[in-house]
Amino acid sequence: MTAQELTQNFVIKVDGLTKRYGELVAVDQISFQVKQGELFGFLGPNGAGKTTTVRILTGVIKADEGTALIAGYPAGSLKAKQVAGVVPEMANAYPDLSGWNNLVLMAELYGIPGSEARRRGEKLLEEIGLFSRKDDPVRAYSKGMRQRLILCMALISDPQILFLDEPTTGLDVQSARLIKEMLQRLNASGKSIFLTTHDMDEANQLCDRVAIINRGKIVAIDAPEKLRMAMRGMHSVEVSFTNTVSPEVLAQLPGVNTVRRSGDKYHLYTDVPGDLVVSLVNYTSLAGLKIVSLNILAPSLEDAFVALTEKEAKDA
C-alpha cells in the first residue's frame, strides 16, 4: 500500500497536535487516526480537551503545534471544511430564520445547487421528523428539535466525515434516540463519524473505537469492548442478601479486591469472579444467610473511563 493510499484510508490523521491558552496546555501532543467509515468516539471529562480538539479539526481555531489532516487536506483549509459536516457543542441554528431557511443557508455556504439542496433538505427533514415544522422560525422549536435541525444542517452537504460535539447532551429521550439512530444509519451507509460524548452508554452502543482524553493527553484508544475487558480487577460480583452484612466481612473473602455498597447490593471487585462466587456461596451457607440475587458483571466502559482517567491523574 502506498503512502497516498494509506492517507486515503484515514479520514482523520492527527500528529502531535498541541494547543495552549497561556499557561494551560489544553491539548498536549495528541496523535490518532480515524479510518474511512469508522464511528470514532472521543471521551473525556469536562475540560479534558475534547472541544478544543474538535475545533482544531473543524478549522474554527488553529493548533500551536502538530498537524491534522481531514481526508488528506490540512484542517482549517477550505477543502477540509468542504468535506466535513459539523455539529458544534451548544451550537444553535439561527432563531430568527425558519428551519428551512437555515438549511438553505448551509447549502449555499457549501455550494450545493438549489434543486439538489431542496431534494436533500426535504429528505433529511422527513427522516428526522421536522418536515411539518420546516417553515416555523427556529425560536419556536424545542431544544431537541433544534439539535435535530443542526444535524440536518451538517448533513445537507452530504459530507464525507461528520463531526459531532456532544450532540445528545441535555436532550429529551426521543430526540436523543432519533439522533443516535440516524448516526447508526449514516455510519452503516459508510459515512465516517467523529463523536465526542460524555455518555458512556452512547459511546459503547455507537462507536467502533474510542479515544479517552484527559488533561489534554490521550490515555487510551481501542474498541469499547477491548477497553472494558482490559480492566484487570474491575470485574465484579453483584450480590444482595436477605440480611445486612458488614462490607468488612465480605472484604475478607478470598479474591476480593474491594467492596462497594450501593443500596441493598454489594459490588465485590475481583480478578477471579468464578472463584469468588463459590466462596460467596460457601460463606452464606456457613453464616446462615440467603442470597436474594447474584450477578457477575464485566467492567463497564464507564469503569474503564474512570480507572484510566484516575490513573492518569495519579501519574501526573
Add this chain to the structure above:
Amino acid sequence: MPDMALLWQQARRSLAIARKDVRIYYSKGPVIIFGVFFPVFLFLSFTIGRHMTLDFMIPGLLGMILFFTATSISPIVVPWEAQARTLERLMSCPVRMETIILGDILASFVFGVGISLVTIVLGLFLGITVSSPVVFAVAVILAAFCFASLGNVFSIPPTNLPSTVNMIASVVKFPVVFISGIFIPLDQLPVWGQAIAYISPLTYFTDIARSSIQGQSHLPLVIDFLALLGFTALFLAVAMKLHQKTMPRRI
C-alpha cells in the same frame, strides 16, 4: 494570479451571508434605533429654529443618515452571532474569514444605501436638484461601503455583547458627525478644526454631496473620492486582519 473560480465561489457565499444578515438584522431594535431614528432626531434637534437653507440641510442630513445606517448593522453581527451561538457553525463552513466579513459589510451597505434613497427622494420632492447625478450616485455607493467597513472595525474587540460594541461605536460616531462639516460648513471652521475634519471619512462624502446639491465644494472632488477610497481600503484591511485574531476568541 488569483484563482478566479475560488474568488467567484467565495463571492457567492458572501452574498449568502449578506442575505442571511438582511433577513435577521434589518428588523432588530438597535439597528432601527441607532440606524434610523437617531440620526433623524439628532439632525432635527440641531437644525430646527436655525436659519438654514434646504440646499444646506439635505446634504448634511443625507451624510448623517448614510453614516449612521451604514454603520448600524456591521458592528453588531459578529457579537450577536457569538452570543446566539451561531458563530462557530458559520466559522466551520467552507468560507474564508474575509468572506464572512464582506458578507456582513454588504448587508450594512445595502441598508445604508436603501435608507439614504428615502432621504434623497424626500429632498427631490422638496425641490432640491442634483447637478451631477452620476457623481453623486457613485459617492453614495462608495461612502456607504466605506462606512459599513468602518462599522465592521468597531466589532473587532472580542466582546459578545452587541450593546458594548454599540457603545464603542457611539464613542467614535458622535464626534465624527460634529467634525465633518454637517452642521458647520468646513470653510467656516478654524484651521485646526479643518485639520481634524480631514481625519473623518464623512467629511469627504459631505463635501461631494454639497458639491452635487449646493454646487460648491471645499476640496476638489478628486481628493474627496481618493480619500474615501483610501479610508475604505484601510478599514477593510484592518477589519480582515484583526478579525482573524479576535474571531476565534469569541467562541
